[in-house]
Amino acid sequence: MRKVLIIAGFDPSGGAGIVLDTKVVRALGEFAASTITCLTVQTTERVYDAKTIDPDFFEYQLQKIIEDIEPDSVKIGLLGSEEIARSVLRNIRRYNLKNIVCDPVLKSTSGFEFGKDKFVEFLKSEFLKVCSVITPNKTEAEVIFDMKIENFGEDILNSIQQKMNKMGIKSCVLKGGHVDGHLAEDVLITQTEIYRVSAKKKGSTDNIHGTGCAFSSAFATFLAKGYNMYDALKQTKDFVSNLIHNSIKIGKGRLVLNP
Ligand SMILES: Nc1ncnc2c1ncn2[C@@H]1O[C@H](COP(=O)(O)OP(=O)(O)OP(=O)(O)O)[C@@H](O)[C@H]1O
Ligand SMILES: Cc1ncc(COP(=O)(O)O)c(N)n1
Numbered sequence: 001m002r003k004v005l006i007i008a009g010f011d012p013s014g015g016a017g018i019v020l021d022t023k024v025v026r027a028l029g030e031f032a033a034s035t036i037t038c039l040t041v042q043t044t045e046r047v048y049d050a051k052t053i054d055p056d057f058f059e060y061q062l063q064k065i066i067e068d069i070e071p072d073s074v075k076i077g078l079l080g081s082e083e084i085a086r087s088v089l090r091n092i093r094r095y096n097l098k099n100i101v102c103d104p105v106l107k108s109t110s111g112f113e114f115g116k117d118k119f120v121e122f123l124k125s126e127f128l129k130v131c132s133v134i135t136p137n138k139t140e141a142e143v144i145f146d147m148k149i150e151n152f153g154e155d156i157l158n159s160i161q162q163k164m165n166k167m168g169i170k171s172c173v174l175k176g177g178h179v180d181g182h183l184a185e186d187v188l189i190t191q192t193e194i195y196r197v198s199a200k201k202k203g204s205t206d207n208i209h210g211t212g213c214a215f216s217s218a219f220a221t222f223l224a225k226g227y228n229m230y231d232a233l234k235q236t237k238d239f240v241s242n243l244i245h246n247s248i249k250i251g252k253g254r255l256v257l258n259p
Helices: 017-027 055-069 082-094 117-130 138-145 154-167 211-224 229-245
Strands: 003-010 031-042 047-052 073-076 100-102 172-174 183-189 194-200
Touching: 003 017, 003 055, 003 211, 017 031, 017 211, 031 055, 055 082, 073 211, 082 117, 100 117, 100 211, 117 138, 117 154, 138 154, 138 172, 154 172, 154 183, 154 194, 183 229, 194 229, 211 229
Parallel strands: 003 031, 003 073, 073 100
Antiparallel strands: 031 047, 172 183, 183 194
């Protein structure tokens, strides 16, 4: 069995974060271990508050679990602070971790801001370049690449590719759930290639949450299984689209995925 290490935050409603991530890895037949970066007060309606774990304590759990399970891939979700991000970076280097999928979570679907300016600058200048692939949504990509992204036209994608090369970012999947249109299109941009996948859109993206978390944990699981980037993306897209089309209402707010 393949082992996926989840580094992410805790959402008590189970709609996002580590609870959803571990269910995704399990649904795909592999084993998930997890380290918690941050606790949230959160329901299907909104995020009320978030508190990052003490950075030394976080690093202690991270190192012990890496030494024990030796993961085949890593999914990074909500980091929540520069200190936690620095700790993750240090240990990616120390243990020479591979197949790292980073979902650069900056804001929840409901609008809660998880990252402040210094944290974002650290991600852009030092953190994202050590990841195998990053999976920003439209808003996160606009912050990371410092540009407006109205659509996934050739000019915009070429400009992102140039910026990635300058910043040292190896690969990026731009997720298009929040881009207008009747298709949910995502684009994998590597240093040399641009590759698109799409699926039928269901309802309003703003009414479902956890899609980005499920996407990055599925992607990390397919990399752990040995798929290349393109095949991992195709498999992930099918898996997540299916979850979205079968999303359920468990509380008073948004629909959630139920892998
Ligand atoms: N309404 C939808 N119908 C079908 N697929 C969707 C829909 N919304 C998003 N997707 C797909 O779900 C995946 C996640 O994309 P999205 O842009 O929603 O990420 P996100 O904003 O980080 O998610 P979230 O913030 O909800 O966790 C992508 O593959 C995207 O194309
Ligand atoms: C612990 C945690 N991690 C990530 C998200 C982002 O997910 P979403 O954008 O669907 O709210 C979240 N709300 N909570």
